[in-house]
Amino acid sequence: MTDVLEPAIAVPFDAISREPADAVPAPPAAEVRLVIAAREGDRSAFADLYRRYVRMVHGVMLARLPRAEVDDLVQDVFVTAMHRIGSLREAAAFPGWLASIARNRAIDFLRRRRVETTELVDEPAAPDGDTSEALAILAEIAALPEAYRETLVLRLVEGLSGVEIAAQTGLTPASVRVNLHRGMKMLRARLEKETSR
Numbered sequence: 560m561t562d563v564l565e566p567a568i569a570v571p572f573d574a575i576s577r578e579p580a581d582a583v584p585a586p587p588a589a590e591v592r593l594v595i596a597a598r599e600g601d602r603s604a605f606a607d608l609y610r611r612y613v614r615m616v617h618g619v620m621l622a623r624l625p626r627a628e629v630d631d632l633v634q635d636v637f638v639t640a641m642h643r644i645g646s647l648r649e650a651a652a653f654p655g656w657l658a659s660i661a662r663n664r665a666i667d668f669l670r671r672r673r674v675e676t677t678e679l680v681d682e683p684a685a686p687d688g689d690t691s692e693a694l695a696i697l698a699e700i701a702a703l704p705e706a707y708r709e710t711l712v713l714r715l716v717e718g719l720s721g722v723e724i725a726a727q728t729g730l731t732p733a734s735v736r737v738n739l740h741r742g743m744k745m746l747r748a749r750l751e752k753e754t755s756r
Contacts, residue, residue, distance in 0.1 A: 590608075590611070590653075591650045591651055591653075593607050593608055593611075594608065594644070594647070594650035594651075594653045595650050597641075597644055598644050598645055598647060598650065605641055605644070608653070609637055612654070612657055612727060613633065613637075614713075614717040614718070614719060615654075615657075615658065615661075615713060615717065615719065615723075615724075615727040615728060616633050616636050616637070616657065616658075616661045617629060617630075617633050617717060618709065618712045618713035618716060618717040618719070619658055619661040619662060619665070619709055619712075619713070619728070620632050620633055620636070620661055620664070620665055621697075621712050621716060621717075622700070622701075622705070622708040622709040622711075622712040622713075623662070623665040623666075623669070623705070623708070623709075624665050624668060624669070626697070628668065632664055632665065632668060633661075635664055636657070636660050636661045636664050639660055639664065640656075640657055640660055643660075652729075654726060654727045654728065654729055655728065655729020656729075657727075658727065658728040658729055659729070695753075696715075696746075696750070697712075697716070699746060699749045699750060699753065700712060700715070700742075700746060702749065703742055703745055703746065703749075704745075706738050706742075707738055707741060707742030707745060707746075708742070709728070709738075710724055710730075710735055710738040710739050710742055711738075711739065711742045711743070711746060713727075713728070714739055721735045721736060721739060724739075
């Protein structure tokens with residue numbers, strides 16, 4: 560018998576991350592360079608950032624606002640970001656910063672829209688077919704708590720993976736996993752309840 564205890568699993572030292580397991584993933588270096596270039600006034604770099612993040616911003620807005628309002632407000636978010644990008648200190652913080660602009664823009668819109676409105680009951684059908692089931696599911700998602708709405712819309716509507724959601728919103732991967740898991744559980748329960756009626 561030896562006095563030295565052997566580890567159950569041998570892990571090379573360099574394979575151990577010094578980052579906490581729940582850390583927000585850093586954007587790739589190429590993306591950081593785009594942010595720096597956009598901050599210095601490069602419009603084509605900002606256009607590339609737009610293409611990379613438009614789905615995330617759309618999803619963040621769709622989780623909070625009526626569908627009819629989202630497209631214009633997505634554009635507002637990017638115009639605001641373009642004007643304020645010079646004030647962004649850390650280029651790597653761009654994803655979370657942009658998500659915050661989107662969330663704040665949605666909140667501002669809702670505050671200004673205190674006037675009582677009624678949403679149209681009959682939505683025009685999309686050219687490629689019936690959208691009633693998708694609209695019903697979107698309505699059920701809209702009834703969930705905000706944290707779950709955002710991650711579910713980004714996953715189910717915008718098609719982002721959990722890793723992409725974390726990278727683009729500034730949420731931790733663990734938060735995204737928990738929000739998706741709990742949100743899907745609540746959504747399934749609501750849909751089952753709706754179909755049993």
